[in-house]
Amino acid sequence: MDMVMLRDKEDIAYFSKLIYETIHIPVFYINSHLEVIIGHPATYTANPIYPQTHELFTQLDFFNDPINIPVFRTTNFLENFISIKVESNGNFQGAWVLGPSVYIDVADETIQGLINDFQVKVSQEDIKRYYQSLPTVNKLTLLHAGLLANYLLFSKRISVTDVIQKENTLKIDFTMEDSPELLISKSRQEISFHTSYKLEKDFFKYVKEGRKEELLRKMGVPDTQGKLGVLSKKSHLRSEKNLVISAITLATRYAIDGGLHPEMAFTMSDLYIQGLEEINDALEVQTYLRKALCDFAERVLQERNHQYTNTIIDCQSYIFKNLYEEITLGQLAYLVNMHPNYLSTLFKKEVGISITEYILKQKVEEAKKLLTYSNYPLSEIYSWLNFHDQSHFTKVFKRYTGTTPKKYKKHQLGN
Incomplete structure (x- = not known):
């Protein structure tokens, strides 16, 4: 069926402008020669x-x-x-293109990673400017934009599930030697198989239960019942790193199941995987893995030593996520649908200290991390953590650490 709107260039221009001004996503109409007939905005920045x-x-x-x-x-x-x-009349007429857009602002680290991965011969600043020019649109909104454009074009109602989704993927063809069936046959002939799923679950159970000593003993005993996979055929170091990334990813999930706060677990996972990429020795990779898994187990144990009701856990989670904001008893009481006085009594009964004391202790712990791992001045740290002034911050900090912030930082630096 021919479309009335495609009879002339004015209709094409009207449609593309209408879509662009409605959803603020670049819109193009291209012909069968992939030439842009019309596009909005007029000042579109092309990908360099x-x-x-x-x-x-x-x-x-x-x-x-x-x-x-x-x-x-x-x-x-x-x-x-x-x-x-x-x-049009059974022949390819052209295509409407909505985009490009991105889900979130693309970080400098991601841009540098793309440049390295694809050996791009364009400056990082040029690519950064390009990404900054793109609209930030979540996937569902973009899919709905496609539905809207489709309805205006064809007066046809479809749902999100009708949209065809094609991810840009590399085409990898398995050779006969690479087929899973042939590799399994080879393993049978050599009596050499992967480590069993049961053994893997038993191993990561130590992380989930915070049993660091058993974890270390298990890691120190060679596994005679199985072998680890090869995750890179071109680089032994890359294969070892990929195995460690897999282990850290699994440990993250088991630690969360064991009670570690998800945000803490995922942050640890990110940092350990980032640190792993800086290592260039395969033996050091294994040492690094032991450190990571023990860290997860230790933190799980700390959490398991404090068994609280869901109400208290919800309050602690809120405090964890909003430590840089002003947190009041009223906010927490509203969160858990409980009278402030009753919540205050319940919190002190389970945790052993008042909500105010707990918040201050968490703020001091956060301040200790900032003093140890950053160069932020005290004025910014106490301001971020919502202390009235430096005097108040110093007084509270000394109450819980026995020393002043300045002396603490000096000690951490080894001076």
């Missing part, structure tokens, strides 16, 4: 990675899309697109 926009459209490969159905894509460079291929 591609010499020409034509090259980008070629990689997106609209020609193989179904007709009159929105297709969602994500490129290797984190760009998101919705495209709708259209026909």
Whole structure:
């Protein structure tokens, strides 16, 4: 069925402008030669990675899309697109393209990682400017934009589940030698199999239960019942690192199941995996893994020593996430749907100290980390943590540590 709106360029321009001004996402109409017929905004910043926009459209490969159905894509460079291929009299007419957009602001570290991974010959600043020019749109909103465009084009109601989603993935063909079936046959012949799933669960159970000593003993005993996989055929070090990343990822989940706060567990996971990439010795990688797993087990044990009701856990979780904000008894009481006086009594009964004392202790612990691992001045630290002034901060800090913030920092630096 021909579309009335595609009869002339004015209709195309009207539609693209209407969509752009409604959802604030770049909109293009390209013809069968991948030439841009019309586009909004007029000041669109092209991705400097591609010499020409034509090259980008070629990689997106609209020609193989179904007709009159929105297709969602994500490129290797984190760009998101919705495209709708259209026909006229049975011939390919062109395609509407909504995008690019990104889910979140792209961090400098991510940009540098993309440059390294894909050997991009463009300056980081140019790429950074490009990403800063892109609208930040979550996936559901982008999919709904595709539904809206499709409805305006064809007067056809479809749902999000009807949108075809194509992730940009590398095509990897297994050779006969790489087939799972053949490798399993080889393992049978050599009587050499992967470590059993049961043994893996038993191992990470030590993390979940905070049993550091048993964990260390288990890691010190060679496994004669199985072997670890090879996760990189080109680099032994890369294979070892990938195995450690897998282990840290599993340990994170087991630690959360054991009671460690999810935000703490995921943050630890991120930091350990980032630190792992700085190691260039395979033996040091294994030492690093022992350190990471023991850290998870120790922190789980600390949490397991304090068994609280769900009400208190909810309060502690709120305090954990909002430590840099002003936290009141009223806020916590509203959170758990409980009278402030009753919550105050319950908290002190279970935790052993008042809510106010608990919050102050947590703030001091946070201050200790900032003093140890950063160069922020005291004025910023006490201001961030909502202390009235430096005198008040110093008094509270000394009450819980026995020393002043300045002396504490000096001691941590070894001076």
